[in-house]
Structure formats: C-alpha cells, structure tokens
Amino acid sequence: xxxxxxxxxxxxxxxxxxxxxxxxxxxxxxxxxxxxxxxxxxxxxxxxxxxxxxxxxxxxxxxxxxxxxxxxxxxxxxxxxxxxxxxxxxxxxxxxxxxxxxxxxxxxxxxxxxxxxxxxxxxxxxxxxxxxxxxxxxxxxxxxxxxxxxxxxxxxxxxxxxxxxxxxxxxxxxxxxxxxxxxxxxxxxxxxxxxxxxxxxxxxxxxxxxxxxxxxxxxxxxxxxxxxxxxxxxxxxxxxxxxxxxxxxxxxxxxxxxxxxxxxxxxxxxxxxxxxxxxxxxxxxxxxxxxxxxxxxxxxxxxxxxxxxxxxxxxxxxxxxxxxxxxxxx
Numbered sequence: 526x527x528x529x530x531x532x533x534x535x536x537x538x539x540x541x542x543x544x545x546x547x548x549x550x551x552x553x554x555x556x557x558x559x560x561x562x563x564x565x566x567x568x569x570x571x572x573x574x575x576x577x578x579x580x581x582x583x584x585x586x587x588x589x590x591x592x593x594x595x596x597x598x599x600x601x602x603x604x605x606x607x608x609x610x611x612x613x614x615x616x617x618x619x620x621x622x623x624x625x626x627x628x629x630x631x632x633x634x635x636x637x638x639x640x641x642x643x644x645x646x647x648x649x650x651x652x653x654x655x656x657x658x659x660x661x662x663x664x665x666x667x668x669x670x671x672x673x674x675x676x677x678x679x680x681x682x683x684x685x686x687x688x689x690x691x692x693x694x695x696x697x698x699x700x701x702x703x704x705x706x707x708x709x710x711x712x713x714x715x716x717x718x719x720x721x722x723x724x725x726x727x728x729x730x731x732x733x734x735x736x737x738x739x740x741x742x743x744x745x746x747x748x749x750x751x752x753x754x755x756x757x758x759x760x761x762x763x764x765x766x767x768x769x770x771x772x773x774x775x776x777x778x779x780x781x782x783x784x785x786x787x788x789x790x791x792x793x794x795x796x797x798x799x800x801x802x803x804x805x806x807x808x809x810x811x812x813x814x815x816x817x818x819x820x821x822x823x824x825x826x827x828x829x830x831x832x833x834x835x836x837x838x839x840x841x842x843x844x845x846x847x848x849x850x851x852x853x854x855x
Contacts, residue, residue, distance in 0.1 A: 528574035528613065530645035534637035535844040536566035536623065537669045537676065538703055538806060538814050540749075540761045541742035544768040545725050545735060552662050553681025553688055555725075556738035559745050560669045560676050562696070563703055564844025568631065570619040570638035572646040578614035585619050601636065601663045602643055609647040617643075623839065632717070636660045636667035641849045653854045656847065657689035664718075671854065673846035674698060675749055680739070696843035699752055702822040705839040706789040706829040708811035713781060717809040720772060720779040727776040734771040738764065758804025758816055765806045772809075781809050785834030789813035792832045796825060 543558035581599040583590040590598075602615055617639060621631045640660040644651045651659075653671050661668035661678070668690040669676040675694040715723075725731050741764040748756030772779040786807065793805040793815050803817040803825050817825045819842070826838045847854045 528646055529572065530642045530850055531569065531571045532638040532641035532645070532847060532849045533567055533569050534634040534641065534670045534847045535562050535564055535673075536568070536631065536634045537562045537666060538841075539666065539669075539808065540675075540757060540764075540806065540816070541745040542738070542764045542768045542806075542808075543665055543678065544738075544771065544809075545721050545731065546665075547681050548683040548685075549722065551681070551684070551686055551688075552665055553683065553685060554665045554678060555680060555735050557680045557742040558666075558669070558678050559693065559742055559749070560666070560678075561701075561703065562670060562673050562676060562844045562846065563841035564696075566623045566634065566839070566841055566844075568619060568621050568634035568638045570617065570635065570642045572639070572642040573616045573618075574611065574613040574646055575616060576613050578616065581614045582616045583619070584617065586621065597636075597663055598639060601639060601659065604659065604662065605640075605643050605647050605649065609644075609649050611647040615643065615646070632664040633666035633670040636663040637670035637847055639663075640667070641671070641847045641854060645849045653846065654689045654691070656854060657691075658687050661688060661690070662686075671847045673853075674843050677742075677746070692846075693746070694749060696845055699749070699843070700819040701754070701843070702817055702819050702825075703841040704815040704817065704822060704825045704829055705841065706785075706792075706813045706815070706832065706835045707837050707839060708783055708785040708789070708813070708835065710836065713810050715779055715781075715809075720781075720809055724772045724775045724779055728771050728774045730771040730774045734767055737767060741767070754802050754804075754816070754818060758802070761806050761816065762804050769807065781807070781811055783811040783834075785832070786811045786813055788832050788834055789829055792828050793825075796828055801825065
C-alpha cells in the first residue's frame with residue numbers, strides 16, 4: 526500500500542432539489558433528489574498518508590483550509606481510518622476548476638473526490654455505492670457526484686447510515702446542456718448545511734416543502750425517462766423555487782438570490798417566450814443554471830452572458846463519475 530492516491534470528481538446540479546435533513550448526525554436528506562453530473566466542472570484531490578503528521582492537513586486551491594473545512598474532511602478520514610485500520614494522518618490537496626463554495630456544488634465534487642482518493646490510499650478498494658455512502662456523510666450531494674450522468678439520491682430514514690445514491694441514466698442518455706450564469710466568484714454568506722438546518726427549525730413552509738418534494742422528484746424522473754425536456758424543466762423550476770421560498774420564509778430569511786439572479790431568471794423566461802425550450806434551476810447560491818437541448822446551448826449562453834450583472838457563463842454537458850488513480854469507479 527503506497528498511502529497515496531488521487532481522484533477526480535465532477536460537480537452535479539440537482540434537477541429535483543434536496544433541502545433539509547431527516548437525520549442531522551448521519552447527514553441524511555429529508556427528500557429525494559435527482560441530479561446531472563457536469564463536465565468540465567471538476568475537482569482534483571490527492572491524499573497522501575504520512576507518519577510524521579500529528580493531524581490531518583487540508584489544502585484547498587493552494588491555501589491551508591480553515592478549521593471548519595478541515596474538521597469536515599478529518600471526520601470523513603476518521604471513518605475510513607477506523608474501517609481500514611490505518612493510523613496515519615493525511616495531507617489532502619484539492620483543487621476546484623470552478624468557483625468554490627458559491628453554489629456550484631464544489632462540496633459535492635470535493636467530498637466525492639476525497640472519499641475516493643482516501644479509501645484508495647488506505648487500501649480499501651471500495652465500490653461506487655460504498656464510496657457514495659461515505660461521501661454522503663460529509664455532503665449529501667457528494668453522494669451523487671460519485672456517479673456520472675443522471676443520478677438519484679433517495680430520502681433517508683433516520684439511522685440509515687448506508688444510504689447511497691444510484692445511477693439512473695448514463696451520460697450519453699440525453700444530449701442536454703447546462704449553461705451556468707456565474708453571478709459571483711466569491712463564497713456565499715450562508716453555507717448549505719447551516720442554511721437548511723435553520724430553514725428546518727424556523728420556516729413555516731418547511732413541512733409543506735418536504736411533503737411536496739417527492740412528487741416533484743417523480744415528475745423529473747418520468748420526464749427524464751421520456752426525454753421530455755418540458756416535463757423535466759417545469760418540475761425542476763418548481764422544485765427550485767419551492768425550496769428557495771421555503772428558505773426565504775425562515776426567520777431570519779436564508780436568502781441566496783441577488784439582483785443578477787432575478788435578471789438571469791427573466792432572461793430564461795424571455796427565451797422561452799421566444800420559443801427556446803430552456804428552464805432554470807439554482808442551488809444554494811446566486812448562480813442560475815439553464816437546462817436546454819444541445820442545439821440551443823449557444824443561444825442560451827449568449828443571452829445569459831448579455832444579462833446585466835452576469836460575470837461569465839460556463840457550458841456543461843453530462844459528465845462521467847468518480848475516477849481514482851485514472852480509473853472510473855464501478
């Protein structure tokens with residue numbers, strides 16, 4: 526066992542949203558979610574075990590991470606150390622090739638890559654489902670980034686420590702694109718974990734959201750199976766706006782939208798009125814992601830790039846799943 530391994534994982538965008546936990550300690554989602562893994566929004570992570578370290582060290586984008594980020598990584602590593610019998614601490618170096626902690630699912634790709642690289646460095650050779658369950662304990666959306674294409678993460682019953690995501694359709698199942706309208710390059714003010722727990726405790730709309738979310742996920746799943754962009758898009762937009770409404774109704778409000786967010790949403794609606802089948806979604810951040818057919822992506826990207834306040838656009842297509850030391854995990 527060399528004690529060193531590298532992994533690459535991709536961010537994902539939830540088409541049916543996850544917001545809220547059924548079990549905070551195990552990081553279990555209260556609602557099901559469906560996502561699309563995005564290429565080229567990648568995270569590269571290298572884990573090197575060393576006997577001369579007295580604690581885990583996390584380097585993000587060339588800088589030493591803060592205590593909160595390091596503690597989340599160390600908790601994941603502790604679980605793998607207990608499982609493998611490994612006693613050494615790790616130096617973790619991770620680079621995101623897209624904005625970090627701003628609502629572009631960097632925690633999803635980051636923890637998926639960390640789980641993959643760390644288990645290999647510790648000699649475990651786990652399969653994708655096992656890695657997905659491990660990654661989920663650090664970031665629920667990371668469970669989905671282990672797989673390529675279209676992916677589902679079921680709602681978790683309290684105590685279900687082994688909950689994992691599973692693939693629905695391969696990356697080549699459907700030639701759709703996601704155009705990301707980047708609204709801000711910096712980190713968001715409220716992290717997803719803190720935001721959703723505050724929402725659960727204080728929003729009068731939280732129970733309604735949890736009740737409505739499964740039917741929206743069912744609609745997205747059915748639309749995917751039928752290659753029905755309108756069906757997927759309409760359910761995706763409703764899921765997105767429902768979770769944001771729930772968060773905004775918390776006390777005080779959890780508000781991720783910025784003026785540029787609303788402007789980009791208006792651009793998507795204008796394009797639709799002009800006959801372009803394009804639909805919007807957002808995670809816990811200000812960016813708008815537009816789902817469209819591959820042949821419409823250039824027009825959608827140009828319109829969003831011209832929207833006042835949009836810094837730039839990113840074009841993403843269905844991407845592959847986690848690779849460890851150059852091999853995709855099965």
